[in-house]
Amino acid sequence: MKIMIDEIRRVLQAGQVDGATIHEIQELVVDSLPVMVNRLAARTYEPGRYLLYKDSDFGFVVMMLVWAPGQVTPIHAHGTWGVEAVIKNHVRVTSYDCDTNVAREIGSVVLPVGAVAYVLPPDADVHKVEHFGSEQAITVHVYGKELLENLVFVPGQGFKGMPCSVTELPSDLDWFAGFGGVLREMPIA
Numbered sequence: 001m002k003i004m005i006d007e008i009r010r011v012l013q014a015g016q017v018d019g020a021t022i023h024e025i026q027e028l029v030v031d032s033l034p035v036m037v038n039r040l041a042a043r044t045y046e047p048g049r050y051l052l053y054k055d056s057d058f059g060f061v062v063m064m065l066v067w068a069p070g071q072v073t074p075i076h077a078h079g080t081w082g083v084e085a086v087i088k089n090h091v092r093v094t095s096y097d098c099d100t101n102v103a104r105e106i107g108s109v110v111l112p113v114g115a116v117a118y119v120l121p122p123d124a125d126v127h128k129v130e131h132f133g134s135e136q137a138i139t140v141h142v143y144g145k146e147l148l149e150n151l152v153f154v155p156g157q158g159f160k161g162m163p164c165s166v167t168e169l170p171s172d173l174d175w176f177a178g179f180g181g182v183l184r185e186m187p188i189a
């Protein structure tokens with residue numbers, strides 16, 4: 001994962017994330033998937049949103065989301081680019097086209113372990129994620145910025161900012177703390 005973070009920093013140093021570079025970041029996450037599956041999928045966690053890494057120079061974050069069976073998000077947007085990888089079980093992602101009043105479904109896909117999807121505003125940003133299995137699912141997300149709130153679609157009102165919670169990292173994620181603590185302070189190479 002250190003390689004993934006170093007390489008994402010390299011991509012971001014070249015400029016804004018666009019239609020070409022989001023695929024580059026997607027490929028970097030694909031490359032790191034086996035390691036993340038190995039290290040994160042071995043046990044269960046409390047459902048929640050775990051901040052694994054925040055880049056102090058470029059502002060992007062890596063988060064682990066643990067989904068309880070049946071958990072579903074509202075229709076929402078993040079207002080920044082994002083890449084999402086499925087680490088354990090599967091989730092269904094449904095995309096929408098919205099105006100102030102109505103959200104129209106434009107596609108829905110089940111993402112199994114190993115799938116890596118992305119969002120990139122303004123054209124590909126509005127979505128809903130649901131976990132429909134009987135055991136918890138785990139996804140890892142790289143977002144272009146720390147998400148203090150999500151933009152939740154409210155029919156008739158458009159998008160409303162809703163605060164996001166962050167769950168405390170379990171102490172047994174030592175493998176992450178081993179380099180995460182260093183990377184949090186790592187200067188631009």
Ligand SMILES: [Fe+2]
Pocket residue numbers: 076078127129
């Ligand atoms: Fe999302």
